[in-house]
Amino acid sequence: MLGPMFVVAAFLAVQVFANKIISSSSLGKIKWVSLAGGIAVSYIFVYILPSLHHEQEEFGDTAFELAMESELYLFGLVGIVVFYTLTKAAERHRYKSGASVEDRFFFVQTCLFFMYNMLISYIMFAADQSLEQLIFYSVAVGLHFMTVAHDLFRENESKYRQYGRFMLAGGIFIGYLIATITPYSAIALSIVFSFVSGAIMFNVIKHELPSEESAHLPTFVSAAFVYSAVTVLLKLVLEW
Incomplete structure (x- = not known):
């Protein structure tokens, strides 16, 4: 109990x-973004995609007798499409004149990531995994949270300080509470995990893959391969 808390x-x-x-870090913003991006890309390929494949196999065995071979992949696709659509719909209002419009855009964007954080937090704490797994994968998730938060800070500094950061934190806490107090459901968890997997892929590409002018290539490449190597090694040694 103390570990998850x-x-x-x-x-x-x-x-x-x-x-x-x-x-305040001596690492610098560019290296921070490149570090988070490298680990996020690794997290997708060495954890999310293999886990999604495993969940699909389990879903086919336990959910329905006439299960297809791609239900959860479709939920992942829905996650990408939903977040892309909502992001673009919010951005349509961004370039309209007036500070109130800009504030509404930021509020809608923050509400979207409130739900995003809540769902990620739910699958992190509801999943059947050891404390060691939770802590290790939390490194990638925590850096992802940090990068998304920093992007929102750059969008609207005053509103982010006023309420944005607390809404995002609230999403994490509510997701943890839901995972703690609701009965475990393998089917529900599989569906939420698949949807969030698609959303994470979209947001990693949008927020964490550094652009050419803001990338530190050695940090990005090193982070991607080191995190991948450590993940594969831990899977082999600890049989995760």
Whole structure:
């Protein structure tokens, strides 16, 4: 119990103080973004995609006798399409004149990531995994939270400080509560995991793959391959 609570506290601290952590670090913003991007890409290919394949196999065995071979992949596709559509719909209002329009855009965007954080937090704490797995994969998730928070900070600094960071942190905490107090359902968890997997893929590409002018290539490449190597090694040694 103390382990998950420690991870929750770390996530909340990252979400509330993301900009201070990045700006005060000697690593620098560009290296932070490249580090997070490299680990995020690795996380997708060495954890999310294999886990999605495993969940699909389990779903086919336990959910329905006439199960297809791609239901959960379709939910992943829905996750990508939903977040892409909602992001683009919100961005349509961004370039209209007036500060109130800009504030509404930021509020809609923050609500979207409130739900996003809540769903990620739910699958992190509802999944059947060891404390060691939870802590290890929380590194990638925490850096992802940090990068998304920093992007929202750059969108609207005053509103992010006023309520944005607390809404994002609230999403994490509510997701943890839902995972703690609701009965375990393998089917529900598989569906949510698949949907969120698609959303994570979209957001990693949008927020964490550094552009040419803001990338530190050695940090990005090193982070991707080191995190991948450690993940594969732990899977082999600990049979995750």
